[in-house]
Amino acid sequence: MAxxxxxxxxxxxxxxxxxxxxxxxxxxxxxxxFIARHSDRIKTERNARYANNKADIRAAxxxxxxxxxxxVLVQQKGACAICDKPLAPWPSPATHIDHCHDTGHVxxxxxxxxxxxxxxxxxxxxxxxxxxxxxxxxxxxxxx
Ligand SMILES: [Zn+2]
Numbered sequence: 001m002a003x004x005x006x007x008x009x010x011x012x013x014x015x016x017x018x019x020x021x022x023x024x025x026x027x028x029x030x031x032x033x034f035i036a037r038h039s040d041r042i043k044t045e046r047n048a049r050y051a052n053n054k055a056d057i058r059a060a061x062x063x064x065x066x067x068x069x070x071x072v073l074v075q076q077k078g079a080c081a082i083c084d085k086p087l088a089p090w091p092s093p094a095t096h097i098d099h100c101h102d103t104g105h106v107x108x109x110x111x112x113x114x115x116x117x118x119x120x121x122x123x124x125x126x127x128x129x130x131x132x133x134x135x136x137x138x139x140x141x142x143x144x
Contacts, residue, residue, distance in 0.1 A: 054091060055090065055091045059090070059091075062104070063104055063105075063106070064106050066090070066091075068106070069090045069097065069106075069109065072109055073089060073090065073095075076108060076109060080110050080111040080114050081098070081109060081110055081114075082110060082114040082118070083111060083113070083114050085114075087109055087111060090109060094111065094112060095111070096109065096110050096112055098110045098118060
């Protein structure tokens with residue numbers, strides 16, 4: 001019985017896998033030659049793919065999607081979740097993905113300023129509140 005096109009493709013793929021395993025240097029050098037011959041086209045196509053999918057590629061680095069970030073921005077009424085400054089849709093450089101550094105989960109979208117301050121406050125909040133309660137000038141009696 002004749003093989004289906006899918007079976008023929010699977011046979012060819014298996015044959016090529018065996019060939020590459022048995023003659024790795026031959027295929028490595030063919031690959032290098034191909035890359036050298038077509039490097040400009042490869043770079044152009046890679047850059048075009050990145051430009052077309054930049055938002056999703058960068059969102060994936062945060063374990064999320066552009067669609068989810070768009071939904072978060074709608075939930076935040078188009079503004080920074082902390083200071084209400086209007087935000088451009090992500091991946092605008094002015095719109096930052098705030099995420100938990102322990103779990104990697106996205107918490108929301110923030111402006112650059114709030115994203116930086118959030119991390120700083122989280123790191124220093126105990127000393128910040130202690131400072132506000134007992135500023136050094138108050139300790140030496142200069143403030144009431
Ligand atoms: Zn903000």
